[in-house]
Amino acid sequence: MIAFLTRTRHPGRADMTDWLAWGWAVLGTLVVAIPIAWAVISSLKTEAEINSFPPALVPRAAQTITVEGQTKPLSMWIRTLPDGSEQTVALVRRIGLSATVLDPSKPDESFRVPVAELRQLKELHLQWSNYSEPMKQFNFLRYLWNTVFVTVVATVLTLLLNSMAAFALSKYRFAGRDAMFALILSTMMIPLSVIMVPAFMVIVGLNLADNLWGVILSTVSTPTGVFLLRQYMLTIPDDLIEAARVDAASEFRIYWRIVLPLCAPALAVLAIFSVIWRWNDFLWPLIVLSSPDNYTLQIGLSSLQGQFNVQWHYILAMTVVTLLPVTMVFLFLQKYITEGVASSGVK
Amino acid sequence: MSAPTSVAPAVVARGERLGEGLDAVMRVAEVPMAGLQRLLGPGRMPYVFILPNMLLFTVFVFVPVGLAIAYAFTGGTNLLIWDRPFVGLENFKALLDCGSYLEPSTCRYNLFWTAVHNTWWYTLLNTLGTLFFALVTALVLNRLTRGRGFFRAVFFYPVLLSPVVVGLIWQWFLAREGLVNGFLTDWFDTRIIFLLEVGWSRAWVVYVSIWFHMGFYMLIILAGLQAIPRDIYEAAAIDGTSQWRQFWCLTLPLLIPNLLVVTVLLLIRSVQVFDEAWVLTNGGGPGTANTFIVQFIYQTAFAQEVRLYGLASAASVLMGIALLILTLSQLWLAKKAEV
Secondary structure (H helix, E strand, C coil): CHHHHHCCCCCCCCCHHHHHHHHHHHHHHHHHHHHHHHHHHHCCCCHHHHCCCCCCCCCEEECEECCCCCCCCEEEEEEECCCCCEEEEEEEEEECCEEEEEECCEEEEEEEEEHHHEEECEEECCCCHHHHHHHHHCCHHHHHHHHHHHHHHHHHHHHHHHHHHHHHHHHCCCCCHHHHHHHHHHHHHCCHHHHHHHHHHHHHHCCCCCCHHHHHHHHHCCHHHHHHHHHHHCCCCHHHHHHHHHCCCCHHHHHHHHHHHHCHHHHHHHHHHHHHHHHHCCHHHHHHCCCHHHCCHHHHHHHHHHHCCCCHHHHHHHHHHHHHHHHHHHHHHHHHHHHHHHHHCCC | CCCCCCCCHHHHHHHHHHHHHHHHHHHHHHHHHHHHHHHHCHHHHHHHHHHHHHHHHHHHHHHHHHHHHHHHCECCCCCCHHHCCECCCHHHHHHHCECCCCCHHHECCHHHHHHHHHHHHHHHHHHHHHHHHHHHHHHHHHHCCCCHHHHHHHHHHHHHCCHHHHHHHHHHHCCCCCHHHHHHHHHHCCCCCHHHCHHHHHHHHHHHHHHHHHHHHHHHHHHHHHCCCHHHHHHHHHCCCCHHHHHHHHHHHHHHHHHHHHHHHHHHHHHCCCHHHHHHCCCCCCCCCCCCHHHHHHHHHHCCCCCCHHHHHHHHHHHHHHHHHHHHHHHHHHHHHHC
16 A cells, blocks of 8 residues: 555656645545535434434434333433443423433333533444435426436437538538538527526527426537537548448448448447536526426435425435436546547637 | 547447438538528628528627616516616625625625625635535546556446536435434434534535546546656656655646646635535525525525615625636636746
């Protein structure tokens, strides 16, 4: 381990900057990980635990015991006797500063002790119902389904339409080609925040307001997608296409039988990004969708925040569910995502 | 760094399976497409291929761009453009009607100028902060001989999270009952309700933005660092140049074009700050301490009883002009960097 940590560019000589570099990297990892880990841990706490302060570092819950003669399970406490020794007791009821407790081994003899002598016994407890309860209570499954629908449909359409446009731009010569390509690239310079009012009017005009298709259609054409695929298609030799034409294949057949399969790597990169964009999209769905039945996860999640007397145990559980798919995608395809970003500046 | 030409076989396999599913659809689509080709001739087919894309761009980008400018010159509260009266420069005059631009409370729409001021400070601090942390992290990762891939993944991971998730995670982290306050109570016997105090909440909004987006800029800078030829450093090492001198006299000058592009990109993105800040601060609070321009546009147009689309569009146009200047300077810088 030490040998691994101290290995540097100059073998046998770990100087100050190497240690600083390692310190920065490790510290940075903690800075990134701790808030996320804290949300995940907190999402497994009971409602009582999540509201208690100071917070416990692990999800716990009161330990309980079923005692003969008592209708409800009793909570377990540790009683510190005046001589310093400790005794485990079960709490029957509490009135003001004194409590009625009993020794679980002798259920018939209850006695009163001052509350100050008691300390609650807690055990590790993962509150999985934080995850299952919102599914029933807040339409969460509906949000999930809407998001999956938008993500899948938009991604399939993005791949299809953008690859068709890229095919035309890379494999044909036609009047207006360069102008169209420039026009498509120029849309990169127009952020949604500048055109959101009239874009919403267009959605209303097309009768797509408060409709998932309004969210999908407006994001299908992406300049980055067209650009990425066009650059990739330029590397496909034209001879292949010529050969297919000689065999009397239609242009459309050439597109989906020859060009599209050869583009699989570029399509995969675009698909990964498209899924992440759609899954995380916020401002545009916020404008287009208005009825809770049509909310996506992101909108539903942000609306829950203000809606109830903030039920953090549910909100955090749903936050974790929301970040899980993206995390999975990243874990398996990390290399392609970081390389895609570094080489094209796509985000 | 090379383009992502190779993708895991599993991904390709999955893509192929999806392809098989689409195959049936395509087989059906081929019949009318071949018919279309007979009708139009093969020379017109590229127009058919590019048509759906151009149609969507026209409807959802080009038309709105034109309309945004048209909206800015109309008044009233109707959404449809033909129901709106022409008011000339009224919206712009209203927005720019200020006693002093340095003091938002003297303006007719003081919320707009508060938002402009907030956005200005956010942009300045976020750009400088992100640039610093991204540069240092990129230098550190470039130096590591082991674990570079791991740390690169760790630092990039937050970029992929959604703004809502980031906002909520941090709101919980900084909450009254949150972890930070837990430690503050333990060590200093004090508790700060960070997101309800003007200064603290502003600082945390900038910090969370840096935390969120730093990895993206780090990757771009890292790519720039790795493009610097190794042999320059070898030559410097032979000459006995110290590491500090190597950084100041070699790395930094060679990295300047890359850093300039990153800076302008950061400025463009910072001006448009909205999502994560909005969720983190529960809608721009406390009061209007974290209300930014995009939030002003959103609120004016969509989130109040009287929806002033014209005013919102005028604000959009003003922001669009600022962004256009930044974008053009980015293109200019990128072009200069290539030469």
